[in-house]
Amino acid sequence: MSGWGLGWFGGGAAKKDAPKKAILGLRSQLEMLNKREKHLENQMHEQDALARKHISTNKTAAKAALRRKKAFEHSLEQTNAQILTLENQIYSIETANINKETLDAMKNAGSAMQQIHAGLNIDKVDDVMENLREQQAIGDEISQAITSGVANNSIDEDELDEELAELQQEQLDEQMLKTGNVPVGDKVSKLPQAPISDVSRKTPARAEEEDEEEELRKLQAEMAM
Numbered sequence: 001m002s003g004w005g006l007g008w009f010g011g012g013a014a015k016k017d018a019p020k021k022a023i024l025g026l027r028s029q030l031e032m033l034n035k036r037e038k039h040l041e042n043q044m045h046e047q048d049a050l051a052r053k054h055i056s057t058n059k060t061a062a063k064a065a066l067r068r069k070k071a072f073e074h075s076l077e078q079t080n081a082q083i084l085t086l087e088n089q090i091y092s093i094e095t096a097n098i099n100k101e102t103l104d105a106m107k108n109a110g111s112a113m114q115q116i117h118a119g120l121n122i123d124k125v126d127d128v129m130e131n132l133r134e135q136q137a138i139g140d141e142i143s144q145a146i147t148s149g150v151a152n153n154s155i156d157e158d159e160l161d162e163e164l165a166e167l168q169q170e171q172l173d174e175q176m177l178k179t180g181n182v183p184v185g186d187k188v189s190k191l192p193q194a195p196i197s198d199v200s201r202k203t204p205a206r207a208e209e210e211d212e213e214e215e216l217r218k219l220q221a222e223m224a225m
Helices: 002-009 011-054 059-116 122-150 157-179 204-224
Strands: 181-184 187-190
Antiparallel strands (some): 181 187
């Protein structure tokens, strides 16, 4: 009874290791067949060389060597067929094992998602979102109530007059810079303008042109020397 119980609980691990053990057994057999293949090829080469050696001196020995070579060829064909069969079996088992592991991983992912979504439905999600919106609205109302009691809505008329005077002064300063006229009440006085010299009348383009002409004259003088 106890042995049956141990076999039952160990069955899962045995099933999981079965593909690995099968592949290891097939690879071991494949390695033996590969060695047999090389051995048969060597035997064929030896019998071929022996037949060539006795072809002129001892036809009976040469014929026997060819007969043995044919037997080795037949064994080699069987060995090659067995190698191909084992390689196909190994590939099939590896592919099936990969498919099974992929399917198991997908099943585990599905079970995990099922556990995550357990107890959830669209109605519960809607209820949660509605509750969040209500709480956010309550928070906004509370914030507005707190700030409305603290804010000072009174306006100081003296501060407004001072700010207005500053704006008027800034406007007068701008007019003086642009026109040179200083408005005084309703009258406008004309500020004397400083004479503009010929140098100040030169535009940047004219100054650059004169610099180029000066450089040209210097170059001509150097070439004349």
